[in-house]
Amino acid sequence: MKYICLDLKYVWDDGENRFHYPLAIMDILSRKIIKWAFQRSSKQQDVIALMREIDLRHGLIGVIIRNDYGTQFIANKVRKVLQELEGK
Numbered sequence: 001m002k003y004i005c006l007d008l009k010y011v012w013d014d015g016e017n018r019f020h021y022p023l024a025i026m027d028i029l030s031r032k033i034i035k036w037a038f039q040r041s042s043k044q045q046d047v048i049a050l051m052r053e054i055d056l057r058h059g060l061i062g063v064i065i066r067n068d069y070g071t072q073f074i075a076n077k078v079r080k081v082l083q084e085l086e087g088k
Helices: 044-058 076-086
Strands: 003-008 011-013 018-027 032-039 064-066
Touching: 018 044, 032 044, 044 076
Parallel strands: 003 064
Antiparallel strands: 003 018, 011 018, 018 032
16 A cells, blocks of 8 residues: 555446446555445545545555546545545
């Protein structure tokens, strides 16, 4: 848990005629998905909830977080929460 990556994809669901959004958080060194969610939406509060859960399980102090700069990841609210988690 030194370096993690967040990745969001879009998956079309023919049955519901809409997109779903899988969000995966991977430990880069081990290449293991440490947490994922498959949802109808992907908003900044979804990212925050996943990051809080990861912090509770693994701790985020000193962890480098990489993402693709999607709007869900660079939102001011997300950045603020990550700074708070780092400051624990």
